[in-house]
Amino acid sequence: MERIKLASNVFFATLFTAAFLFTLSSGLKEKQTCINDKSCDSGSQCGTCTGNVSVPPRCIRVQPHSPVRKVRGLPFNRYSWLTTHNAFARMGHKSDTGSVLLAPVNQQDSITAQLNNGVRGLMLDMYEFENDIWLCHSFHGKCYNYTAFQPAINVLKEVEEFLEANPTEIITIFIEDYVTSQSGLTKIFKASGLGKFWFPVARMPSNGSNWPTLDSMIQQNQRLVVFTSKSSKEASEGIAYIWRYVVENQYGTDGMKNGSCPSRAESAAMNSKTRSLVLLNHFPDTPDFIEACKQNSAPLITMMNTCHDAAGKRWPNFIAVDFYKRSDGGGAPAAVDFANGHLVCGCNNIDSCRAKMTFGDCDPRESSPAPAPTTSVSSASNSASASAAAKEGGEGYKKSFANSDCEQIELEWLVTTALIELNKCMELDEALQCMQLSRVISTSLLPHRKPHGENGD
Ligand SMILES: *[C@@H]1O[C@H](CO)[C@@H](O)[C@H](O)[C@H]1NC(C)=O
Ligand SMILES: *[C@@H]1O[C@H](CO)[C@@H](O)[C@H](O)[C@H]1NC(C)=O
Ligand SMILES: *[C@@H]1O[C@H](CO)[C@@H](O)[C@H](O)[C@H]1NC(C)=O
C-alpha cells in the first residue's frame, strides 16, 4: 500500500517537474495538466476525476464568473446562480452533538468557502432539535444526534458575514422546512443579523413578471432572498413559499435521465410562465463523490439544454448540484456561465456580455456552448467515504434517502450505513469512534427496526 503510494508520488514528481519546466507553473488554463492549485488560473483547482495514477491532474474550474461585475441593470430572473444541494452536508464534518454522523454528505467545503467560490444559492434542511433549529437529515421526520450537522444559526452567520463583506452580492436560501414552532425561522434569521438584508415578499412578482433589478436589490440592500417549502409561512412570517415563484425539474436519479425534464411533483409545470424563476436540479438520489465528476460535466450541459426546452425556452436561474467543485474541466461553474451568457446577453458565455450591448450581438469567435469531456471518467479507486459506502451499501442504501425532500431516511439504510462505518472504523482502529458508533447502533437504531417494508409515519 505504502509502496504503491510512494511509486505514484515519484511518478508525479517527475511528471510535474517536467511540466513545471515548460510552463513555469502559473496561470494554467482550464483542462491543462497542472502541478498544484497555485499553478492554475484563479478560480480553478488542480484535480482529477479518475483516481487513475496514469492520468495526471488538470485545472478544473471551481468558480463561475460573476455576472454582477458585468451587467447589473437586469431583473433578478435574468441571471443564473450556482446552487449547492444540501449545502450544509459537508464531508468530514462531525455532528456538533458530538455524535458520529450517519448521514450522506453532498459537498466538500464550508458555507464560507462555497460563497467565496461564487456559490449563491444554498439548499438547507432545517429541523427543530435540541430546543433550537438545526441543519439535519431526517429519520421518521425527526432529527437525531447522528443525523444532525449543526445549529442553523452558525451557517446563517456565515452568510451574514459574507453579505456584509460583499456589498454587491445577492444570496438565495432554499429552506426545506420542518420547523413548526411559531416564528422559529424568523427568530434565527433575526439573531444571525440577516434581517437587515431581507428581500421582502411584497417585492416578489407572483404572476411570472420580472423581478426587481440587481441594481435595485443592491441599492436597497435587500440582498437575501429566502424561500420556504411551507406555504403557511408566507402569510405568517413573510417567508416566500417557493412554489409561488419557482419551477423545478424532478430532483434525484429520476430527474437525470437523458432526454427528458419532468417537473418536480410540488412544482407548477416547468413551462408555467406564471413563475419567473427556473431551478435545475441535477444530482442523484444518493450523493456520489466519484460519479459527481462525470455528472457535473457534459451531462449537466445536456440536461440544461433539455430543461431549457421543457421550461418554455428559459435558461435556469439556479443550477443545483452535489460536490459543485467536481468535474472534468468546466463543470457546474461553466454551466452557470453558459446560462448567464444566454440570460444576460444572448451569448454562450457571460464573458461575452458587455454593458449596453445589443442582445445576441455576440463575438463570432465565441467558444462553443457544450464543453466536451476531455477524459473519460472511470469509477475507480480513490473513493471518498460517502461514495464508498454508497457503492458497497447494498439495497437498503440504494433504495435511499433520495433527496432531502424525502421525509425519512429509511432505517434499513441507516443500519446498513452504520454497519459499514463500524467496519471501517474497526479497520482504522479508532476505538473511541467505534464505541460511539456501536452505541448508536444498539441503542438508537436497532430498537426501532421493524419488519421489512414498514416505514413508521
Ligand atoms: C489509466 O489511464 C491510462 C492512460 O490514459 C489508461 O491506459 C489505463 O487504461 C487507465 N487505467 C484504468 C484502470 O482506467
Ligand atoms: C445528543 O446530543 C446532545 C448534545 O447536543 C447530548 O446532550 C445528548 O446526550 C445526546 N443524545 C444521545 C442519545 O446521545
Ligand atoms: C403582475 O403583477 C404586477 C404587479 O405585481 C403588475 O404590474 C403586472 O401587470 C402583472 N402582470 C400580469 C401579466 O398580470
Ligand SMILES: *[C@@H]1O[C@H](CO)[C@@H](O)[C@H](O)[C@H]1NC(C)=O
Ligand atoms: C444524451 O442525449 C443527447 C441528445 O439528446 C446525445 O447527444 C447524448 O449522446 C446522450 N448522452 C448519453 C450519455 O446518452
